[in-house]
Amino acid sequence: MKGLLLGALAALALASSAVAAEIEVKMLDKGAEGMMVFEPALVKIEPGDSVKFIAASKGHNVESIKGMIPAEATPFAGKVSQDTTVTFDKPGVYGVKCLPHYGMGMVALIVVGPPTNQADAMAVTHPGKAKQVFATLFGKAQLATK
Numbered sequence: 265m266k267g268l269l270l271g272a273l274a275a276l277a278l279a280s281s282a283v284a285a286e287i288e289v290k291m292l293d294k295g296a297e298g299m300m301v302f303e304p305a306l307v308k309i310e311p312g313d314s315v316k317f318i319a320a321s322k323g324h325n326v327e328s329i330k331g332m333i334p335a336e337a338t339p340f341a342g343k344v345s346q347d348t349t350v351t352f353d354k355p356g357v358y359g360v361k362c363l364p365h366y367g368m369g370m371v372a373l374i375v376v377g378p379p380t381n382q383a384d385a386m387a388v389t390h391p392g393k394a395k396q397v398f399a400t401l402f403g404k405a406q407l408a409t410k
Contacts, residue, residue, distance in 0.1 A: 285313045291324035291362060300365040302372035306401050311377050314351040324362045331388040332359030334381045352376040357385040369393030373401040
């Protein structure tokens, strides 16, 4: 009986990992929404899903923004001009940036399950065009959750 239970648990673990999704987000010099963008810039996923940030154009990276990730989540930073895959295990809102182009508005919003830290994330200040881009992204995210 114990062996049967362990086998069932192992099968369940494999099945749950098989349903985790991987979404691709391109880091671009020029995209549909303008210059220096993540495309798409708004991603809604479930805990356990991954986002693969693809360095489609050279000179970009992806990293989390301080104050814009859930309290229990681990900050991350990818290297410039390299693809970076991040698995999002904790529910909440994650703000990400391309460090070299942050002030130009190269930011994205990843919503993982319920946006538990949305108010805290919205309170973070940003340089230059990033402030406007985040205002737009939060507006779209709120429309999508209604």
